[in-house]
Amino acid sequence: MNPRLVVLSGPQEGQTFPLGASDAPPFRIGRHPDNDLQLGTVEVSRYHCEVRRETDGHFRVVDLDSRHGVFVNSRPVRERALAHSDLVSVGTSVLLFLLDDSAAGASSGERPPEHPRAVGSTVARKATEILLLDQTRVDAALPVQARIARELHGLLRACQRFQGTLEPEELARRLLEEAAAVLPVARLAVLLWEAGQAQPTPLAVAADGEPPAPLSEALLAQVIADQSGLLSVGSGAVLVAPLVGNEGEVLALLHGDSPAPDAFDEDHLELLTALATLAAPAVQNALHLRSLRRENRRLRSQQLQHDLVGEAPPMERLLDLIARVARADTTVLIRGESGTGKELVAQAIHRSSARAEGPFVAINCATLSETLTESELFGHEKGAFTGAVARAIGKFEVAHRGTLFLDEVGEIPLGLQAKLLRVLQERQFTRLGGTRPITTDVRVVTATNRDLEAAIREGTFREDLYYRLKVITLETPPLRARRDDIPLLARHFLALHGKRLGRRGITLSPAARRCLMAYPWPGNVRELGNVLERALVLGDTDTVQPEDLPAEVLEGTAASGQLPDGSFQEALVAFKGKLILDAWKSAGGDYNGTASLLGIHVNSLHRMIRRLGLKDHLQS
Numbered sequence: 001m002n003p004r005l006v007v008l009s010g011p012q013e014g015q016t017f018p019l020g021a022s023d024a025p026p027f028r029i030g031r032h033p034d035n036d037l038q039l040g041t042v043e044v045s046r047y048h049c050e051v052r053r054e055t056d057g058h059f060r061v062v063d064l065d066s067r068h069g070v071f072v073n074s075r076p077v078r079e080r081a082l083a084h085s086d087l088v089s090v091g092t093s094v095l096l097f098l099l100d101d102s103a104a105g106a107s108s109g110e111r112p113p114e115h116p117r118a119v120g121s122t123v124a125r126k127a128t129e130i131l132l133l134d135q136t137r138v139d140a141a142l143p144v145q146a147r148i149a150r151e152l153h154g155l156l157r158a159c160q161r162f163q164g165t166l167e168p169e170e171l172a173r174r175l176l177e178e179a180a181a182v183l184p185v186a187r188l189a190v191l192l193w194e195a196g197q198a199q200p201t202p203l204a205v206a207a208d209g210e211p212p213a214p215l216s217e218a219l220l221a222q223v224i225a226d227q228s229g230l231l232s233v234g235s236g237a238v239l240v241a242p243l244v245g246n247e248g249e250v251l252a253l254l255h256g257d258s259p260a261p262d263a264f265d266e267d268h269l270e271l272l273t274a275l276a277t278l279a280a281p282a283v284q285n286a287l288h289l290r291s292l293r294r295e296n297r298r299l300r301s302q303q304l305q306h307d308l309v310g311e312a313p314p315m316e317r318l319l320d321l322i323a324r325v326a327r328a329d330t331t332v333l334i335r336g337e338s339g340t341g342k343e344l345v346a347q348a349i350h351r352s353s354a355r356a357e358g359p360f361v362a363i364n365c366a367t368l369s370e371t372l373t374e375s376e377l378f379g380h381e382k383g384a385f386t387g388a389v390a391r392a393i394g395k396f397e398v399a400h401r402g403t404l405f406l407d408e409v410g411e412i413p414l415g416l417q418a419k420l421l422r423v424l425q426e427r428q429f430t431r432l433g434g435t436r437p438i439t440t441d442v443r444v445v446t447a448t449n450r451d452l453e454a455a456i457r458e459g460t461f462r463e464d465l466y467y468r469l470k471v472i473t474l475e476t477p478p479l480r481a482r483r484d485d486i487p488l489l490a491r492h493f494l495a496l497h498g499k500r501l502g503r504r505g506i507t508l509s510p511a512a513r514r515c516l517m518a519y520p521w522p523g524n525v526r527e528l529g530n531v532l533e534r535a536l537v538l539g540d541t542d543t544v545q546p547e548d549l550p551a552e553v554l555e556g557t558a559a560s561g562q563l564p565d566g567s568f569q570e571a572l573v574a575f576k577g578k579l580i581l582d583a584w585k586s587a588g589g590d591y592n593g594t595a596s597l598l599g600i601h602v603n604s605l606h607r608m609i610r611r612l613g614l615k616d617h618l619q620s
Helices: 135-141 144-161 168-182 217-226 266-303 313-326 342-351 370-378 414-426 452-458 463-469 479-501 510-518 524-538 551-559 568-586 591-598 602-612 615-619
Strands: 004-009 016-018 027-030 049-053 059-063 070-072 075-077 079-082 087-090 093-098 187-192 201-205 230-233 237-244 250-258 332-335 360-364 402-407 428-430 437-439 442-448 472-475
Touching (some): 168 187, 217 230, 217 237, 217 250, 230 266, 313 472, 313 479, 332 342, 342 360, 342 402, 342 442, 370 428, 414 428, 479 510, 510 524, 568 591, 568 602, 591 602
Parallel strands (some): 332 442, 332 472, 360 402
Antiparallel strands (some): 004 016, 004 093, 027 049, 049 059, 070 075, 070 087, 087 093, 187 201, 187 250, 230 237, 428 437
16 A cells, blocks of 8 residues: 555645654644645645544554645545545545555546445434534534635625714724624723823723733734734734724734634634724724814814713704804703703803803892892882892893703792793893883893793693793703713712812723713712712722722612622612512512611612612512
């Protein structure tokens, strides 16, 4: 016998490789130089397969978990005994297996005949051994052309998904989804790169929320300098590919890793680099549009004088409306939940208007009785009512040639609403107890958190006044609708209160930031400011930690599952929940009885149940 492999096609075409003596090690084939037969094409894995000589002298080909599979006589195999003149396909190479010096028929390219089974033999297959039921084995068994077609389809799908959005974060998330679908990565992220920074910053992280380990300085420098994808193998494996802009600048990095050193090969690197290349134009356009928006906002803010903090889309829309509204003298109704900054919006309208040199006068209509509200608005003459010992100038007179802000306008008594309507229509009023009409030049801006339409139906608010006030309506978004602004607002409040309290340079820890982002903020921006002021007063480190936050924030965070497992805060919240559930069972499912057992008011019990997310547990 003369066992050998003859390369019929491929990089080593025409070469013959003897398979050696009976005690020789397996003959290994692959792309790596350590192999006995090196086939340097991308379709071949580093260690693709090997031919083993068994104790009975027969030879067997074994697939070493290659990516593109091994074929014997055009059929995919994982392991198979070889017969004389069998054809073994590895990538684009075809190898002829010979045992003796006769190779008739095989070299002519004809398909070798099938080897019939012996009469009476039995073949068994378990369900776990069926090729067609194992997606991993099917992928490995696909011929090279089919695998390329499959990957091209994935790239086409990715290109289609990159259309229709202009937000960088959303584009990055879609890119991660497509990459995770075709690559065996453990962690994956899109990292935003800006020249001069030590490390890129995450633009989006795969669904598990864990970013890959930071890139080494050497690897990062090489990717940026060469603008090429890299595969690095150490204690684990790292894949990274740059997203390069039209002018050759690196915009971002697509970065994945795995704890297994052999998790990736060059084919994975090519696929990752292809995805990054296809995504780069869309990401560049989105980043450019964001830059234009920020520049537009900066230029607009130079004209728009305000103390509002926020960059989220709802705030961008609000600032744009304020800039437009400020140019006119139209009456404005500001609607929104308590704590969303309605008075700051009113001040921004005034400071950005032609009346900026005039006075800004604010009055809270909810704090005054009907008589006092009328006196506050229009003034009174001496003796107009008990206690009116002198003439008083009303807010409409004080705000002459300026802006009058009526906060909580929905609380104005019904009897006074007709007088307010007349002033808005005729720009004249009479002091309480007076007879001489007074003309005023004032812009009226109002605000409310009430449902004025419901108040009209209930008969507590005049419909004609409502339509006179809502010539232009602005909505202040609740904080839960602009969560991306929470870190920005947190830095603002830490700097603001830190300066006043003598605690400058205080920062927010990542764990505290996650708590703030997860909490629903029923009190909106005002509540966030109060929480951070409390943290500055009670904290004793340079970083705000979760333990510096009030219990209701931690409880609300726990309901969303954002507290770290095993943390003190997580254990404390879990204990509170258990106390409430135990008391609920003991009280037979009665709220008052449960509150009594816990020694708290029933309203407090309802709030704790809501914050801890226990409602479903009580009903089960």
